[in-house]
Amino acid sequence: MASSAVPFAVDRSVPALVVKIGHYPLHHGGVGAIRSLGRLGVPMYAVTEDRWTPAALSRYLERAFVWPTTGSERPERLVEGLLRIGRAIGRPTVLLPTDEEAAVLIAEHADRLAGEGGFLFPRAEPELPRRLASKQGLHELCVKHGVPTPEAAFPDTYADVKAFAASARFPVVAKNREAFERRKKPAVGGTTRIEGPRELMELARRWGPRPGVVLQEYLPREDAEDWIVHGYFDSRSTPLAMFTGVKVRSWPPHAGMTACAYVVENEELARMAAQFVQRIGFSGIVDLDWRLDRRDGRYKLLDFNPRMGAQFRLFESAAGIDVVRAQHLDLTGRAVPGAGQRPDRRFTVENIDLPALLAYRRSGYITPHAPARASGTELAWAARDDMKPFFTMLARSLRPGAAQLYRLWRAK
Template sequence: MDTEQSPLGLDRAVPVLLVKVGHYPQSHSAVGAVRTFGRLGVPVHAMVEDRLTPTAVSRYLTRAVVAPSTGCEPPGQLVAAIREAARAVGRRSVAVATDDEAAVLLAEHAEELAPFLLLPPVPPGLPRRLADKGELARLCAAHDIPTPRALAPRDLDELRASAREWGYPVVLKNVGSFSRLRRPAVGATTVVSDERELLAVCPAGSVPSVLVQEYLPPEHAEDWFTHLCCGPGGEPLAVFTGRKLRSWPPGAGITTRARAVANPELAALAARLCRQIGYSGVADLDWRLDLRDGRYKLVDFNPRAGAQFRLFETADGVDVVRALHLSLTGRPVPRGAQLARSFGVGQVDLLSVAVTAWQERRPPRGSGPRRGTERAWLCRDDPVPALAEAVRFGGRVAVGLSRRAVGGAVSGVRRPGRR
């Protein structure tokens, strides 16, 4: 019925459930999803750690389903929690995964969850392969998608040999989606500059559960990403491209400042990969343009809504999660051009600006004010999540400072670096 449709054509009778696994209460991806659906009158329910997370206090959230987890629980227990959250919604809803682990479980247990959730027809084992850094490298090689040289070593000797062959520095990453929660080898993407640092991270006698990757120096590279939504068979419904300008920590980690930039070459490359592997659903792909050979090289494929997905929107009002809802409810997705926008992540971006300016002795690129900026937290029509984030952010800073004061600072060996 027309009365059930939003201005974009979204069916307001079909609610959304944001599905999460693990403990990350300060998720601007989830807040963005709540706002993008809630502003169009679509009911949004979200799995949250507690009722005071930024997501839970958004004015646009219909219901917070308190379902805390670490991600280390048995898969059956995690799937049961998703099923109970879906039942709490009261009617079949569109599932939007906000982390890799949730995406993996939704795909692998789609048949069991189908009575409660609308899910994209992605091959069941594909999200797990894409989230696994070693498997991703093999998939890219099979489909002629450029990547930095990468290897999931079988033992320490193979790890050391690869690093020596490629030359230091090299990049270390946790390999799989669940292993990063249960047995993280590194705290984050980590650059090691010599064998001494490598052995400090992966000591003799250990079996390294890491991916070692070629280091692309920042002076010879640019950071890009594609966010897209694909229908059955990997057919792209919405494809967006943009530049990553800053991150926290600087040079790695989450995007804190980005800009939407139309890049047909990169959009076509991402779309080709999704068609070839049959990926269906929302995805966030990280690329580095290697200026030495002019090739875009895929460094990560996140089979879920990316943290900065709200950077991207078309002139028709389509973003990737709205496209997913339209597709799963059998409605057409308008094919408008992407808008020129920028994206910022509040106080974390201020930290990135300050540290980068101190390290490089100059203001970082993109540090000035911009019109049309989508802010991760602060907005006039939904201010409370920004307040909740500020309180939690302040608490994290205080805890970090107190640990340093008592000598608990992490050594400089495991410093995060560029992908």
């Protein structure tokens, strides 16, 4: 959308910086943020792994700061790196984290980044993003505030796993307990379905004396639907932008990143999400994954990402607002125009939706709430006014190491 087409005024004197920690160069969310604000004339900067990532070649990027990180660095080193980038930009800059590590780092070092660095970002309790990114922390908050969530166990020892296996209802799924475990050698490779006690105990022998896993209730895909909620909440946890949609396909199937999704209005789910965010006092962009369990008719919260999701460009209001634009407007003292979300839009990630589509067709799974047609399709990579990221993605995907890059590309 061109800047002349939007019914609001943006402060073009305040740039934005896309912040990422770790190696996942094929990340379309960062490209989406660069385009969203760049089309409005906001100067855009980004942290990139190298000069040949798709984001680094966007026409809307003022400068790429090449800064390879792993996520295992000491926080002090990462903060110093951000401060160096801030000094190079030379003026107050809005921060846009694309992963949990960056969101947690910003929250836990907010005073220094805002004071010494002059960065602009929503302020929440310093420990809250880390707790939300943790499976155990999120589960505890859901229980405390009465938000439905799958039943879960958090074994601390091998004996705890053994006791769970003796009484659990199978199948169950195993996930890494902490979001940051993926930077280390994870206990499990993503969401793992476990059929029975024997299989669980065989896996548990590999987890060591302190299993870093959550064992969670399995919600059968034939009785479930995947919903997503994106929003932006101001300093009082008031929603200035709220959107709901259905995840039609993911890759890997049923357990991975969004490959295709549709906008679908869901007032009940939006209300539940807003109430939860207000109760915990969070401020900023949220990307929530919910699963409708048709067996009991309840929406259950699976994941709370305290940052923008990779598929955020699925959602836009009739006034041209997405969550990234809402944050920039709010932090620069501009009003965020209210308007309903544009209906029946579709979001497709070109390089993973084809294998996802084939896998879903083989399984015969169809999401009931997916519209038959879309009024418009937002592609993750291809854009008429900015094609270099698309071609760069294709080139990198075809390289021999593409499979490894996909495993590292884990943001939703």
